[in-house]
Amino acid sequence: MKRVHFLFLLVALVVVACNAPYDDDLPEYDGEIVVEAYLNQSIPLLNYCLLSRSVAYYNPNLDVEQVSEASIYVYEGVEENGELTWDRDNGQKWEQFPQLLGAYVPAFGWAAKENTFYLMEIEVEGKNLSAITQVPKLVEIDTLFIDNRFNSVADSVEPFERLTFSDPKGFGNNYALFRTRKGFFDNPLTWGSMRRIFTTDDEFFDGNSWGFSSFFPQTYGDTVTFYLASMDKASYRFWESYDVSQNNGGPFSQPINVESNIEGGRGVFCGLAVDRRRIIIEKP
Amino acid sequence: MKRLLCLIGILASISSSVFAQKKLTISGYVKDAQSGEALIGATVGIPAEGAGATTNVYGFYSLSIDPGKYQVVYSYVGFESRTITIELGNESMKKDIELSVQAVEADAVIIQAERADKNVKSTEMSKVELSKEMLQEIPVLFGETDVIKTIQLLPGIQSTGDGNSGFYVRGGGPDQNLILLDEAVVYNASHLFGFFSVFSADAIKNVTITKGGIPAEYGGRLSSVLNVTLKEGNNKYFDAEGGVGIISSRLLFEGPIIKNKSSFMVAGRRTYADALVQPFLNDDIKGNRYYFYDLNTKLNYTFSPKDRLLVSGYFGRDVFKFEDQGSASENPPQFNSDWGNTTLTARWNHLFSDKLFANTVFIYNDFNFTFGAGFNDFNFEVRSAIKDLTLKMDYQYFAGPETDVKFGVSAIHHTFNPSAVDVNFGQDEINVKAPDRLALEYATYAQIEHDLGSRLNINAGLRFSAFNAIGPYRDPVYDQVTDQPTGDTAIYDNWESIQWYQGLEPRFAARYLINTTTSLKGSFTKTNQYLHLASVSGGTLPTDLWLPSSKYIKPQVAWQGAVGLFKNFTDNTYETSIEMFYKPMQNQIDFAPGTNLFFADNIDRSVLAGDGLAYGAEFFVKKAKGKFTGWIGYTWSKTTRTILELSPNPYFPRYDRRHDVSVLASYRFNKAWSTSAVFVYATGIAYTPSMGRFFGYLGIDFDGPADLNPQVLLDVITIYPDDFNNYRLRPYNRVDFSVNYKPQPKIERAWSGSWNFSVFNAFNRKNPYFVYDDTNIEEGINERKMIYFPVIPSITYNFKF
Incomplete structure (x- = not known):
């Protein structure tokens, strides 16, 4: 709806208003280390950490400033009496991915464990960053099928997927649904390579089965894979605030900072419990 | 409670002492001899006795004195005073008086709507009255005389931005202003996205803005009352006036239905930019239209010397349509929107006696908004509305020359349709409608204005207001511990109470006359507000939603204390x-x-x-008479809000302006030519600028069809400072000019025309309306830009016949 508000203003303003550069002073900003790290129990290739550097907003350099030569360790933890203790004797060192500056990965084939806490510690450029996440208990996809619907305007049948899952009883479960189509690559290399369809908590369907269907049709002949990822609250807050910030706009909108769970920097350390299903969109 | 009992005791003692006296009464209406319009605020005085009264908003006065023979003086600014001799024997007397417009002295002008020394001698403070003539002198955007743009030049009242009809009063938001058109609430006073207000200048009789010391008769908003009264219509002869401007034209027609007994007034206005530019548009954009129109009507009928009926209505809409006619699609991209207010006010004035004036009012008003869009077989429409039915009864008891009592009751039935969304996609339909909200709002009040000796006057009042959210309604139940929905729904039946709020609102004002030209005034008020504007903008947009108080939204409350020193110089010239x-x-x-x-x-x-806090000082100097007139207003103020979820520290809302200066200067060369200039300066608007950025969600999008090139995803994430609104846009300043040419007709009531040439923002100052980041990484754009309103000249021809 912010686009409606913005549209109104734009239409109003183009009547008489002018546009000009605005060059008054801005707040000083030195930049921070930005972390985008994922681990999951299902797809080892999608466990990675990207390090970059934030810059002053009007810094003329528009490229990503990757951060190299970082030391990254990940530790498993257990919760006892509300306190987390970390297995520091068996830390996983994440190494820089060859020829991809700023990308760090665990040992080949390593995967996180379901229902487990993780601590990530990063040492880079004389700074120490840390973050905690939990890979929650897996919630599986219950059903995935194609619903063929007639479009009267196009005078044709169009395929819409229908996916359902059952939310465990008790508030506090958080989900993201990702999707890929089989095309250029069969398997995605990063979570950013996938279409994140939604991120939601279970406020409105706690303990119930919940279904999803795309607003726009799929294409017959495609192979589509869905990834239902459960995540902890901090990761969910990152994504929720991320989406709000991306959709936030207009001249009078409230500014919003993306919520971070990184101590000493910005970004997210996101633990995911992932269930994936693939479906071929076949003509009826 | 002790204070309340004390106040009631004072009121009772004053009233009983007054009512105990046996006096006779002169009462009646004071009207314009030319049009029969009631004159609001005309003074009726008996200088020898030191007694006097003022006409109310319906032109009625009542003056109680001992039997005897008196010289009574009737006067009103801009009109010839009349002195008549009255002999009161054993009975009270009814005396209606008509005053004639004063012959214009060579080149002089008076920019007052009230009597010359009213600012000093009235108990009311923080109140300004504007006449139609005064409004027409001021340079305005596009040549459209505008009430709200004019009041924004007064100290303590700030604009929400160039081209916006919202205004802030003493640190209050735009929703905290009670905007009344013939007593009907106007929920959105904007046309053309805020460039114009809904008030058509031709149809206006009187405007008052009260920014503090709000009397008990008004309630429902925290910060101010803008009261616009429409003309009643000429009950002596037919009359027309209007204007042709660069984007709109207007016409008013009025006249008697039965001479001296009943009259009507019809005033319409419409923009025509859409029609004018149509021939010049290419086919692709020919489907685009924007226009607004409004219609003001008023009918009044005097049934008997004691009964009068006034019915007035307003209907206005903005219509906006866009259709991509260049599209090859059978159902090309299009969107349309319309919104507007409707009000209907029916008032019955009744004189129970020559001292008790009653006004019974029924009001219907609504504001609704629709926005729709479509493309191919996908269509959606968003709607919202608010609708009120009001019944209120106001009484004014003219207890004596020193005492005026007002009391009344009111009840409002609110219907809120916060939002309804219809989505149609092929054969599929999704209808999401936020449930309607119903509420009742009640109020009762009593206030007394009383002279305690020749120097001290007090106006004390008490208002009791209550708000009841009622069913039918289905309310999701939330767990009190986890604050999560339990999945249950509380169901409320018709008229069943969901939530009740109430509050006592004491209102007190006092004036101490130091001498005939100097007074000291003070006021204290408490105001409650049960309706809230859900807005994502700092101004007013048609997309804003009005919401009622509820379980989760508590009524807004404000206390305001004010003191003021008022001084006139040189026979009230300054x-x-x-x-x-x-x-x-x-x-x-x-x-x-x-x-x-x-x-x-x-x-x-x-x-x-x-919580919020506003405090400040306002300085005002006005030259009210002579060839050279105008005013200088300066406000120093500070406004903060403390909302912890937004900012850990108190922050400055958009409407905090540390310094605000307005200068209005008019010079009349002769009867035909005059010129005016406006200068405005204000501290920059508080805002939160972008501070830093990073890229998020790095990846490559392979989600498209296999034959399309994958796209690198780089979402730009903006980092803002932790302190909310701790930076300022550059200060605002603007100069406007206007020249008025009004040749005098040689024959009275013949066609007379006048020209207004205006230049808005004459020096083309780049005042940021808003600042935005123009960032597009793929195209290498990363600039900070602003939208501003440049120099805008305009010309308007006004006529009357």
């Missing part, structure tokens, strides 16, 4: 004042960043609430 105010506020609302007003499941739970 008026000066200094006012200081202090205004703490509770339950000030805002919304969590990113809140979607139309699609929120339960928007009440997105409301953030906190």
